[in-house]
Amino acid sequence: MTLYDRATTTSVYTGTLTDHGASMDLQSLTFSGDDLFAVWKDLATHHLHLWRLETGTLPESTLTLTAPSTGTGADILTLTGRLTLPDGSAPGEQPLSVTRYVNDSAKLTFGATTAEDGTFTFKDRPGSAGVIRYDVIWNGSPTVHWSTASATVTLVKAESSITLSGPETGTVGTQLKFTGVLSLGGQRAVFAAPLKISRKVTNSNGTVVTALPSANGASIDGSFRFTDTPPEAGEYTYLVQWDGNQASLPTSATFDVTVGEAPQE
Structure with missing residues (x-):
């Protein structure tokens, strides 16, 4: 079936009508607005069905x-x-x-x-x-x-990374302050991301790993901060971990601090 523009006689639609075991009543063809309608008759059941060619008379964009x-x-x-x-x-x-x-x-x-x-x-x-x-x-x-x-x-998934900075030495009982940046795909994270933080202390008593309160998450520019007050002298390693998400891979970073005893007064 081909439809033509009445004014220009150019073809605006060409398509093959498949009967699917039915026949079209050609006398029922009629336009309503830009749509073309007809009645199909099922040859097996004799049921009638309404057929519609939506906007078939309109030129294609x-x-x-x-x-x-x-x-x-x-x-x-x-x-x-x-x-x-x-x-x-x-x-x-x-x-x-x-x-x-x-x-x-x-x-x-x-x-x-x-x-x-x-x-x-x-x-x-x-x-x-x-x-x-x-x-x-x-x-x-x-x-x-x-x-x-x-x-x-x-x-x-994008590669992610964490950078950490803070003091390289500290004193027992004196608060340490750390800052960092979480990057995703080479760009600073632009959404909150929970960060896990742990502290490993190694000295003559052995090695102890302690989970610290999680950072509140990366801010709008990917930056975060946390603090810790060392309870004893030793070699400290702070570990910051991010579990990743649907867009980016997990990542972690460490920072080492040597903590000494407070000077005797």
């Missing part, structure tokens, strides 16, 4: 979408595309709906807008490794058929 092929779960992805009208004219600012799927399950829908020439760009941080699919749809207009486009990107 084209939507393209390009995404990076690979990246890490900590990346901010930049996707680009273009909406093209059938006559090549500039579509102007048009609203788009974007849906993100993570491994074909969790989804998030947000909006984007084309520029005057139909191009568009949007950024997104999936916050997860895996196969990320983006579906973009333009709902069309009274004179142009809607269109959609998809793109996928495969993300692996």
